Amino acid sequence: MITLTDFLVVGAALFCTGLYVILTKHNAIQVLIGIELMLNAANLNLVAFGRYDKLNNGGQIFTLFSITLAAATTAVALAIILNVYKRYKTIDPNKIDELKD
Amino acid sequence: MTMEQILFYLMAVIAIASALYVAATRNLVRSVFMFFVTLMAIAGLFVLCMADFVAITQVVIYVGGILVLIIFAFMLSGRETLSNLQHQSKFISISKLPALILAGLFFIVLLNIILKGNISGLMWTEKAVLTNNVISAKDTTIDNIGVNLMSNYLLPFEAISILLMMALVGAAHLSRKERSA
Structure with a gap:
């Protein structure tokens, strides 16, 4: 029998990997991938707890909402990244350090 | 196993x-x-x-x-x-060391919370097991999700649909070609 703890440990490992990706990568798209990884780890926790809620399905429905929000985030973030690339010719977050003059 | x-x-x-x-x-x-x-x-x-x-x-x-x-x-x-x-x-550089330490320490903290929190014996999950409120492998959950989405969670559902529309309009606005500044 798989217990709740196993799922939470996997979620914690994925979350910390996502944190590491966000902190180290020099590419805005890879930072976005790290954010998605962290969101997925949180979704895994929601779904694992949602198993104990057969009547209301709280965990599963909020996972659906969070997947939808992730899709909206990605669409807007990629549009912003493409605009940043057009203006600066780079997508390294460390090098984008000036505002529109 | x-x-x-x-x-x-x-x-x-x-x-x-x-x-x-x-x-x-x-x-x-x-x-x-x-x-x-x-x-x-x-x-x-x-x-x-x-x-x-x-x-x-x-x-x-x-x-x-x-x-x-x-x-x-x-x-x-x-x-x-x-x-x-x-x-x-x-692959290994000194600039990645702080991030590695931060992620590792955060993982240790999370692991401590999970292992010491006695997650498998929480009160509400045990109550759910007693009242037969656990999803088993034989249940079909999809119809229940649909009913709940249209009754209990109707307000968050509508809010998220408006937010999704706003986000997509915003993305289309951001990625359009600028004609005249």
């Missing part, structure tokens, strides 16, 4: 190993494709939590939508930045 456990450990190992590969690799395109493997393995873990509808949604929206968008952005943002970046990032 039952079949369920074997599948769980297989999926967990695939998910964590491919996530680590995403974090460690120098090749950016390869990391995007390994992220695809991570998402698939997480969908498999969702199935093992008896959330089959969420797993299908994960595959359709993440793999079919978000990942294709990310690959699109990769191709549109030019090859010279990609090759430029690949030379700079070394």
Whole structure:
């Protein structure tokens, strides 16, 4: 029998990997991938707890909402990244350090 | 060891190993494709939590939508930045040490909370087991999700639909070509 703890440990490992990706990568798209990884780890926790809620399905429905929000985030973030690339010719977050003059 | 456990450990190992590969690799395109493997393995873990509808949604929206968008952005943002970046990032460098320490310590903290919190014996989960409120492998959850989405969770559902429309209009506005400043 798989217990709740196993799922939470996997979620914690994925979350910390996502944190590491966000902190180290020099590419805005890879930072976005790290954010998605962290969101997925949180979704895994929601779904694992949602198993104990057969009547209301709280965990599963909020996972659906969070997947939808992730899709909206990605669409807007990629549009912003493409605009940043057009203006600066780079997508390294460390090098984008000036505002529109 | 039952079949369920074997599948769980297989999926967990695939998910964590491919996530680590995403974090460690120098090749950016390869990391995007390994992220695809991570998402698939997480969908498999969702199935093992008896959330089959969420797993299908994960595959359709993440793999079919978000990942294709990310690959699109990769191709549109030019090859010279990609090759430029690949030379700079070394596998082990001193600048990555703080991030490694932070992520490792955070993992230890989370692990401590999970292991000391007695998660498997929480009061409300035991009550759910007693009142037969646990999703078993034989249940179909999809019709219940649909009914709940249209009754209990109607307000968040409508709010999120408006937010999704606003986000898509905003994305279309951001990525349009500027004619006259």
